[in-house]
Amino acid sequence: MEVRFMKCSICERACVIPEGKTGACGLYKNNGQEITELYPDNYLVVCPISIETMPMLHFYPGGKFLQISTAGCNFNCNGCVSTVIAKEMDPASRALRKLSPEEVVSEAIKNDCIGIAFLMNDPLASLPTFIKVARVAKSCSLLVGCSTNAYFTETSLAQIISDLDFINIGVKGLSDQAYRGCGGSTVKPVLRNIKKLYESGIHVEISCIYQRHNEKEILSLARHIAQISKDIPLHIMRFIPLENANPLLEPSIREAEKLYQRLKEHLSYIYLFNSPGTDYLNTFCPGCGEIIYKRDFYGPMGAKLRFADMGSIKGNTCPGCGQELKSIRGTLAKTKYQEGDFQGGYPFTRALEMMEAILITMGVSDKKKVLQVWEEVLCNNMLSQLHRDLQNLQRYIQTIRYFGRVIRLENKAEELASYLEERVSLITKGLRFISNKPRVYYAMGKPLFCIKGERFENQLVEAAGGISVNKEIECSGRPGMKISVEKLNALNPQIIFISAFISAPVEDFYTDCYEAGVDVEAVRNKRIYNHPAPGWDFGSPRWILGLMYMANILHPEIFNFDVFAEAEEFYQKFYATDFSISDLNRSFGKPSSKWMWK
Numbered sequence: 001m002e003v004r005f006m007k008c009s010i011c012e013r014a015c016v017i018p019e020g021k022t023g024a025c026g027l028y029k030n031n032g033q034e035i036t037e038l039y040p041d042n043y044l045v046v047c048p049i050s051i052e053t054m055p056m057l058h059f060y061p062g063g064k065f066l067q068i069s070t071a072g073c074n075f076n077c078n079g080c081v082s083t084v085i086a087k088e089m090d091p092a093s094r095a096l097r098k099l100s101p102e103e104v105v106s107e108a109i110k111n112d113c114i115g116i117a118f119l120m121n122d123p124l125a126s127l128p129t130f131i132k133v134a135r136v137a138k139s140c141s142l143l144v145g146c147s148t149n150a151y152f153t154e155t156s157l158a159q160i161i162s163d164l165d166f167i168n169i170g171v172k173g174l175s176d177q178a179y180r181g182c183g184g185s186t187v188k189p190v191l192r193n194i195k196k197l198y199e200s201g202i203h204v205e206i207s208c209i210y211q212r213h214n215e216k217e218i219l220s221l222a223r224h225i226a227q228i229s230k231d232i233p234l235h236i237m238r239f240i241p242l243e244n245a246n247p248l249l250e251p252s253i254r255e256a257e258k259l260y261q262r263l264k265e266h267l268s269y270i271y272l273f274n275s276p277g278t279d280y281l282n283t284f285c286p287g288c289g290e291i292i293y294k295r296d297f298y299g300p301m302g303a304k305l306r307f308a309d310m311g312s313i314k315g316n317t318c319p320g321c322g323q324e325l326k327s328i329r330g331t332l333a334k335t336k337y338q339e340g341d342f343q344g345g346y347p348f349t350r351a352l353e354m355m356e357a358i359l360i361t362m363g364v365s366d367k368k369k370v371l372q373v374w375e376e377v378l379c380n381n382m383l384s385q386l387h388r389d390l391q392n393l394q395r396y397i398q399t400i401r402y403f404g405r406v407i408r409l410e411n412k413a414e415e416l417a418s419y420l421e422e423r424v425s426l427i428t429k430g431l432r433f434i435s436n437k438p439r440v441y442y443a444m445g446k447p448l449f450c451i452k453g454e455r456f457e458n459q460l461v462e463a464a465g466g467i468s469v470n471k472e473i474e475c476s477g478r479p480g481m482k483i484s485v486e487k488l489n490a491l492n493p494q495i496i497f498i499s500a501f502i503s504a505p506v507e508d509f510y511t512d513c514y515e516a517g518v519d520v521e522a523v524r525n526k527r528i529y530n531h532p533a534p535g536w537d538f539g540s541p542r543w544i545l546g547l548m549y550m551a552n553i554l555h556p557e558i559f560n561f562d563v564f565a566e567a568e569e570f571y572q573k574f575y576a577t578d579f580s581i582s583d584l585n586r587s588f589g590k591p592s593s594k595w596m597w598k
Helices: 083-090 101-108 123-138 154-163 176-180 188-199 215-228 251-263 347-361 369-377 383-389 394-405 411-428 454-464 485-491 506-516 544-552 564-573
Strands: 005-007 015-018 027-030 035-037 045-050 064-069 117-118 143-148 166-171 204-212 234-238 270-273 289-293 295-297 303-305 439-446 446-451 480-482 495-498 528-530
Touching: 015 027, 027 528, 064 101, 083 347, 101 117, 101 123, 101 495, 123 143, 123 154, 123 251, 123 485, 154 188, 154 251, 166 188, 188 506, 204 215, 204 394, 215 234, 215 251, 234 251, 251 270, 251 506, 347 369, 347 394, 347 564, 369 383, 369 394, 383 394, 394 411, 394 454, 411 454, 411 480, 411 544, 411 564, 439 485, 446 506, 495 506, 495 544, 506 528, 544 564
Parallel strands: 064 117, 117 143, 143 166, 166 204, 204 234, 234 270, 439 495, 495 528
Antiparallel strands: 005 015, 027 035, 045 064, 295 303, 439 446, 446 480
16 A cells, blocks of 8 residues: 655645654644644633743733643754753643634733733644634734744745734754754744844744853844844843753853843844843943833743833833934833733642652652643643742642552652751751841842742742741742842841742852942852752752752851751662762753653
């Protein structure tokens, strides 16, 4: 019997698929007549967001859009922030909801959204689904856009382009080698599509990952974009090494800020992401340098407008020099939209990874077990409850036991929960008679980015015998917000900890303090500390190692934990592997960049 082969025209990987089989992404099948989408109209996430979480910075600033996300991807990129939904979530899982295009659009209208945005995984994973939604949305006068790797074929782009209003294109690099590393073959289709989309009047913003040693490639990309238009915004995503990514590829925030300055020579609008506390998420007037829009870091790949700092902005005109900022389309939202817990862009992926972190520490190496827990939480609308439980030491431990019951690994769960309880109890007993508690400030990235008080890191401070000064101020945002130097100086912490997730070298942090005018006891007495390893203060049961480390620092008269010996014991006991700092990256779930599913 003759086998019929068909070429897939969804993306430029151009898979030649035998009848009855799927292409490389596993999302499209040759049914003998045509290439069909395997999981149409199946959504993992449908919720309102503010557009900056997409991220999109120059299109209806602060606007409320309906996020839609499915599962899977046409690419396979090293260290992807969306791995849990692009590679690990089963597209056939009951965690996904079946919704017609009309139901999706109805959800947008019901929530007073002005448009629909496909993000987190690539729309090329579900292109026919996205096209149907886009057409219904446009018929209802809604705006439509997406975040994508833009590996469209000319045929597939032609099918969607007339229904697009805005697009964020994630460029992997300016070399063919960068695309071969993701499963593609060449950068040419992306450059072709950027030009086509821009010339078609669609609002285009471009994102690019900045890793150590790819500065020249990013500068070349900026020069290429400038040939199309100097006003196209370029988002620099400072690399956060996740999954199997090499931790040495992560540049510091100060290194990223230096690259920002070089890029400003080529383009009018550069933005620096994944760098809490930086000024370079703000929009500056290219004419006079006035700040037009202020923004805060809002989780990986995200930003949030600071509505309180909008000042006298009228339309999209600079209040300083009167220059019209033509690259900003649409009007500023009148009110701020606040996403729900673990909603709005990539924090949802962190939620899935935090669940995965608990399960892997329980000894789970089968993705099906992880999927069981994801389905339990998502199908029962438990994300908000999970968010609250993971901010409290005791409830975190109870969550471990709950997950153990879900997957019938109660003994493994009890072993982990008991270990954590024993170590916490040891510290609690040691602190019974203390009279002095040092004042402790927790920062992320740079000194003025204050982690909000209810976060888990600040619970660890108190469990280790400190006073969390973060709880003394009103701090919104996610995971916090930038505060004034006057506010930090008034708090006058005696000790400062830097987040183990988005961190900074201690020497850089001191330099930032001096440059910002931070004058507090912790700076004067050289009492600023980094955790010895990522994952030691949030996102993983490895927080117990961070708690012991913090207890040593806050109360050396009581505690003298050998944290590296404790880490080795923890890794042997729960991961059956050695503790090796050189193999650790920023993943919550995976204990090492070399860890693999079985």
